[in-house]
Amino acid sequence: xxxxxxxxxxxxxxxxxxxxxxxxxxxxxxxxxxxxxxxxxxxxxxxxxxxxxxxxxxxxxxxxxxxxxxxxxxxxxxxxxxxxxxxxxxxxxxxxxxxxxxxxxxxxxxxxxxxxxxxxxxxxxxxxxxxxxxxxxxxxxxxxxxxxxxxxxxxxxxxxxxxxxxxxxxxxxxxxxxxxxxxxxxxxxxxxxxxxxxxxxxxxxxxxxxxxxxxxxxxxxxxxxxxxxxxxxxxxxxxxxxxxxxxxxxxxxxxxxxxxxxxxxxxxxxxxxxxxxxxxx
Numbered sequence: 001x002x003x004x005x006x007x008x009x010x011x012x013x014x015x016x017x018x019x020x021x022x023x024x025x026x027x028x029x030x031x032x033x034x035x036x037x038x039x040x041x042x043x044x045x046x047x048x049x050x051x052x053x054x055x056x057x058x059x060x061x062x063x064x065x066x067x068x069x070x071x072x073x074x075x076x077x078x079x080x081x082x083x084x085x086x087x088x089x090x091x092x093x094x095x096x097x098x099x100x101x102x103x104x105x106x107x108x109x110x111x112x113x114x115x116x117x118x119x120x121x122x123x124x125x126x127x128x129x130x131x132x133x134x135x136x137x138x139x140x141x142x143x144x145x146x147x148x149x150x151x152x153x154x155x156x157x158x159x160x161x162x163x164x165x166x167x168x169x170x171x172x173x174x175x176x177x178x179x180x181x182x183x184x185x186x187x188x189x190x191x192x193x194x195x196x197x198x199x200x201x202x203x204x205x206x207x208x209x210x211x212x213x214x215x216x217x218x219x220x221x222x223x224x225x226x227x228x229x230x231x232x233x234x235x236x237x238x239x240x241x242x243x244x245x246x247x248x249x250x251x252x253x254x255x256x257x258x259x260x261x262x263x264x265x266x267x268x269x270x271x272x273x274x275x276x277x278x279x280x281x
Contacts (some may be wrong), residue, residue: 004059004139008045013252015039028083035076042069046141046265057112059139065147067106074098075139093176095160101151105129105143113191127227136197136211137203139177145189152183170246178238188226195222233270239263 044066048059058066077095084090094266105128112130113121122128132142159176198209200219216219244258267274 004048008047008049010042010044012040012042014041020183024272030081030246033077036074038071038073040069040071042071043067044069055110055112056143056164057141058106058130058143059141065103066214067104067108067144067147068102069104070088070100070102072098072100079210090160090162092158092160096125096157097153097155097157099151099153101149103147103149104143105147107143108148117155126185126187129191131191132189132193133215134193134195135215136195139214142193143191145193146186148185148190150185152181154181155179168248170248171243172246173243175239175241177240180236180238181233183231183233185227185228185231189224190227192223192225194220195224197221230271230273232273234267234274235270236267237265 016036016038018034018036020032022028022030022032046056046066047059048057050056056066062260075095075097078093080092082090107129109125109128110130111122111128113127117128118131121131126148130141132140132145134140156179157176159174161172162173163170163172165171196215196219197211198214199221200209200214201211201216202209238260240260241260242260244256244260247255247256247257266276
């Protein structure tokens with residue numbers, strides 16, 4: 001530990017685009033559509049360079065969460081306005097947003113644990129990579145913990161309103177809905193963490209021993225693993241209704257009156273992995 005230094009390069013490529021089209025069909029109908037995209041690809045290196053055969057040792061130190069990261073966001077919005085008369089206007093709005101973030105370990109999609117003779121380490125797509133070897137007095141080797149980190153958000157939003165002006169009243173009513181789907185998948189230690197210290201090689205004397213000797217003997221003091229076997233995909237909806245009246249009661253007094261009703265539904269899961277305990281029953 002603290003006996004090696006290197007300079008590695010962190011790279012990032014970003015692409016952003018926005019497109020908007022406005023169209024007026026006639027004096028009573030108008031529409032605009034907008035689409036935005038943002039894509040960022042980042043690679044955070046380890047503090048140590050890769051080996052000649054392409055293995056990323058991820059020695060201790062350096063930036064946290066080394067490895068590739070892909071962040072992509074797409075957004076679409078549509079607005080349509082219809083003028084029925086000088087005192088009656090309606091508007092429809094719709095939007096769709098997708099945000100996808102993937103932080104992956106350095107040796108993702110490589111079954112290095114199995115290749116190094118540690119069976120049972122790499123058994124699914126999220127447990128690919130090199131187990132972490134923590135040796136007392138030395139920098140750790142292996143893929144970082146808490147990755148892969150996969151996050152996905154999809155949001156659909158719609159609303160429709162109608163506005164009527166009559167005398168001193170400007171009455172507006174409508175409703176809408178927000179429909180959300182989101183996913184956060186992260187495990188603390190998906191490929192495991194093997195800890196080696198001097199306990200095994202000190203002959204029970206309570207002192208002495210050598211952690212590297214313990215590692216070479218292949219006798220870890222502690223082995224931990226924390227991996228989620230469920231990839232959650234949650235859903236929740238938010239419908240709403242409202243009516244409001246901007247009443248110009250006098251030249252110097254305007255009253256904003258209205259009522260709104262919103263519903264926030266409980267979370268549901270695509271794999272039926274969510275349960276609740278009702279203590280009242």
